[in-house]
Amino acid sequence: MRTLDHPATDELELDTVLAALGDPVRRRIVLQLADGHDEQACIAFELPVSKSTSTHHFRVLRTAGVISQCYRGTAIHSTLRRDDLDERFPGLLDAVLDAARR
Incomplete structure (x- = not known):
């Protein structure tokens, strides 16, 4: 099984983490994860960027520790690391999500 770091x-x-959350497209991803299902496939996001650029944004969020990702078949699913971020x-x-919702 393939795994991601x-x-x-x-x-x-x-x-x-702040640099990752500083981009509006990445905040949009985080907001959708916070307000949606616990785990979402990358294809569930309608983003105003190309597929390769959206892949970059997901990778930035993952390597910063904002989201976790795992393979489900050939699809990559993302989950917000809320508990880890709240602990650290x-x-x-919550402050970033509140600001993004306004």
Whole structure:
């Protein structure tokens, strides 16, 4: 089974997480994950960018530790790492999501 690398909770860096959340397309992905199902396939996102650019945005979020991804057959499914982010940076994700919703 193919797997993808993810940083451990104690390896999450504030600067990296903030940089990942600083892009409006990536905030849109995070918002959809927060407001939707626990796990969503990448094809479930309607993003205003090309497929290769959306792949880049998902990779940035994953390597920053904002989302986790796993293969389900040939599809990649994403999940928001809310518990890990809340443990490492309490209140940060809620503040970003609240601002994005306004």
